[in-house]
Amino acid sequence: METLARLEQVILQRRKCDPETSYVALLKREGRPCMARKLGEEAVEAVVAALSGSDEELVGEAADVLFHLMVLLADRDIALADVLAELDRREGVSGIEEKASREESHAD
Template identity: 65%
Template sequence: MPAGMSNPDDPTTLLSRLEATIAARRVGDPDASYVARLNAKGRGKMAQKVGEEATEVVIAALTGSPEALVGEAADLLFHLLVLMGDCGVSLAQVTAELERREGTSGIAEKASRSS
């Protein structure tokens, strides 16, 4: 692939496109856009949806098929991006934090946050 071009199969490319779509639809017509409808209902509703989807991920992981987990994980990622956008947090910020943590033991990283 030529330098400077993103790989369309890269999951971060897809999530970045989804983030941009969510941002564009946030100000749309709530009767025509689910994102606009969530935006109109406010951050509390967005956070509630993230919680619901997280619970559905757990249930699918414990009782469902891999396909069920895939669907619920997609729903969770979508709703998390909606909430993050409303809070002014970008996917790039989260990615940067993950990169900062890369190569650090999860146990050590968690311990560093509790001190």
């Protein structure tokens, strides 16, 4: 997790850089819809790599997904620690039970 914590700090710093020299700053300038689309594109590429690519391709696409997710989280001022806390909360809970509890809370 140290790698993700370092990446989070780099993303936060680079959001303030010149968009001509920083991809993170460029994404920030282009706005949240662009960030969301890019995350979606990377997720689709990860799915394709999972189904028909090599392990190395999937690893690269997974890294892209994590990076773009973290850029989007930073844009929403959501800390990585918040996501990790949610994963901790779900630990030991059946995925089926956890999904059902989310569906119940949305029905209210």
